[in-house]
Amino acid sequence: MPSSAAEPVEARVSLVTGSSRGIGNAVARRLALGGHTVVLHGRTYESAAAAASALTRDTGAKTDAVHGDVADPAAVADMMREIHRRHRRLDSLVVNAGIHAAAMIGMMGSETVERLFQVNAIGATHTLQSAASLLRRGVAPAVVFLSSVMATRGSTGQAVYGATKAAVLGLTRSAAKELGPAGIRVNAVAPGFVETDMLASLDEDGRAERVRATPLGRLAEPGDIAAAVAFLLSGDAGFITGQVLGVDGGVIL
């Protein structure tokens, strides 16, 4: 069936967690330009609402905003209740909110270890669990998780972050199996190095080293990741589920 025939006429309702900035914001922008009604999200009301109004101003798209710490299950449940109240359903969910920290093994404090798991792995789990019933009401519903090359390839200093992102791949695969019969597709993208606040701590040497390690000879722009996410959410990916799409310029080769 041609994908255009499968597209719903009504605008898709899409939630992108962690879309106040960075990759999530680029995904939100891409979906807004594609005609989605985008629900933006950040930790605070201010960051989410500001991003939503900037997106509406720039694209003319309908946007909405919810906020809350994804590590807090009550906050996530509140977010989903708001979406239920205002939109009744979700057609797409992008589980993107995340944090990064690097340290050699034996040198990461337990608070940092716990926070990384709380936000990246447990937060992603809360988000999927709480959104599942909204997705069940969606049209051609699809989920994309943000993992990382650190989950699949690993690197010095990235053991804990990589483990949290590997947890996301575990979620992706089992959720794809379990939710497939309900018509919900679940995939992940695994970016390499992306120019966002998350890479802000890299010095010039670190940046140059990563560029050298990438066959395509540059770091990713957030828009590179957004294009892959938009594809996985679209009807063009209608028979793709449980997959991990590397968007890494070949850095894993």
Place this chain on the structure above:
Amino acid sequence: MEHLDRLSTVFRGALGLAPDARVDALEYRSVPQWDSLAHMSLIAAIEEEFDVMIDTDDVLDMSSFAKAVALLEKHGAVVSG
């Protein structure tokens, strides 16, 4: 009582029970049809029928027909009595 009839119909449909099956005393896992897979279908069907959203904690707690009635009352989806 209309909401009880609606809820009974949802239970019978989601659990694949006979149209005349009694459900008001039903408990989770008391019949083979109400297993964990069917539980999620039942939750989805209740949400759809009564236009509510059920939290994960309540999903776990909804272990009988009576608890489902109480849950709907909590959501204001039905008026008791």
